Amino acid sequence: MANSGGGTLVFGITESQKAATGRTDTGKLSERHESALRSVAVTAISPPVFGLDVVQLGEPGNQCVVVVVPQSMDGPHLIYRGEYFGAPLRNDADTVWMKERQVEAMYRARFDERRRSAEVLDKLYAQAAAMRSADSPAWIVAVAHPRLPGTGTKRPTNTAARMAFDQAGKNALVYVGRGSRHPLENTDMNNPRPGLRRWTSRPMVDGDSRRWQEAWVSIHDDGSVSLAAAAGGHRRSRTEYHDDHVVESRAVEVAIADFMGLIRESSDRLTLGEYEVKIGFEWDKKDRLEIWATGGMSGSESRGTIPLAQFTPIEVTLRADADAADFYQQVHDLALDCVNQAGIGHVQTISPPS
Structure with a gap:
């Protein structure tokens, strides 16, 4: 079958x-x-x-x-x-x-689907990354596309979009609680705007002083999701900020939690299974990207981390319809893949239950 x-x-x-x-x-x-x-x-x-x-x-x-x-x-x-x-x-x-010809045709269809899926994912990534201004701090960009997209002919209403963003935020809080800055909560989730076969939640910022909180989040009609959020230049105290190319590992984990919350919501709403995922960082490349370890009494620090001349995009296939424990583990593993590139051996805020 x-x-x-x-x-x-x-x-x-x-x-x-x-x-x-x-x-x-x-x-x-x-x-x-x-x-x-x-x-x-x-x-x-x-x-x-x-x-x-x-x-x-x-x-x-x-x-x-x-x-x-x-x-x-x-x-x-x-x-x-x-x-x-x-x-x-x-x-x-x-x-x-x-027969042999049927097997051949099925393999060809599998490879064609993977190529098409990669093209769609690259297009989604480019669209999300384009929202970053040239003078913005480093951004994390995460996009996901279902391997078998939703085929509903009726577009979600504004009310349905608001409910979807709200549920995605609740999903994310399961993985990372209220003690961290969630990109989703920095967007106007109560007033999503229509786009090309998608609904977008815009940033709620009031000028350059809060550009480190800028975030754009979209839920697409076919079940795809995208998140683009400032990850560098975060505030360290009331008067101090990180450099634009410095990212706290906690900010990466929270962004991944929000992103996976979006995937979980879209999967549940449209009854979707596997998702292709791509996650990367965009910055001006004048300085190397630094992901500082966070946690403990010392706040954030660069000791032992690896400055990155480039960040290799994370590209994986996730099972969005997995049970709660397995999905939680996928959230953890995806965040770990991101911080591992900077020489950080473990995540601080995402702890799947045993």
Whole structure:
């Protein structure tokens, strides 16, 4: 079914000649049974099929189990039997084996999709990065695009956009609490403005004195999200500021938390799975980018960090529909990838539960 656009399995149905004739109780869906179903999709298939939706329906004594197999862009999915492998394909009520030309076409479609996805991601990144003024401090730019974009024909209303930004902010607070400056909270989330197939929350700044708080955040109609926010030049005290090329690691972590909060909200709202993500930094390049470690009694410091002549963009695939604990871990790992480039070995504010 993953090789043929997805499908649905229903356990607890009697049938005759491909037609359902009645119900038969499956019994209770235990954690062991559900784990076994998911394990088959991951361990017995290559590449694995993630994102199964396993649900029990009905009352005790008349229960069934529904397994929804999502559409996949990673075909062909293969199964192995000893030294042999094949690509099964669902054809009405039968399962057939793909011919060589079908396997070739599916691989070509997979590679074309990845190339197209990379092009879309690069375009989104360029659009978000263009919001930074030439004299602004260093910015963090983060964009994400679903591998299977949302296909709804009705555009979200202004009210729906406000609710989406509000929920994204609540999501972010799960990962980093109120003690830090959130880019989302520096934007006018209560008054999003329409754009090209997107809604944008604009910065709330009152001049150059607060340019270190500037942020632009967008939620796109197809489920894509983008965040571009000042990360350098942050205030150290009432009268002191970091240099424009100096970024506190805490500011990176908070921006990642807000960005992932946006992804989680879009995924939940549009029922999306995997996202392609790209994160980078933009600055004037007159000085090397410095990400200072923050935390503890000393505030922020550059000791042991690595000044960067360039920042290698982080490009990863995330499972936006993962359970809460797994998604939390992805937030942590993404922030860690960012600060690791500057020689910082751990994050300070994002601590997934054990």
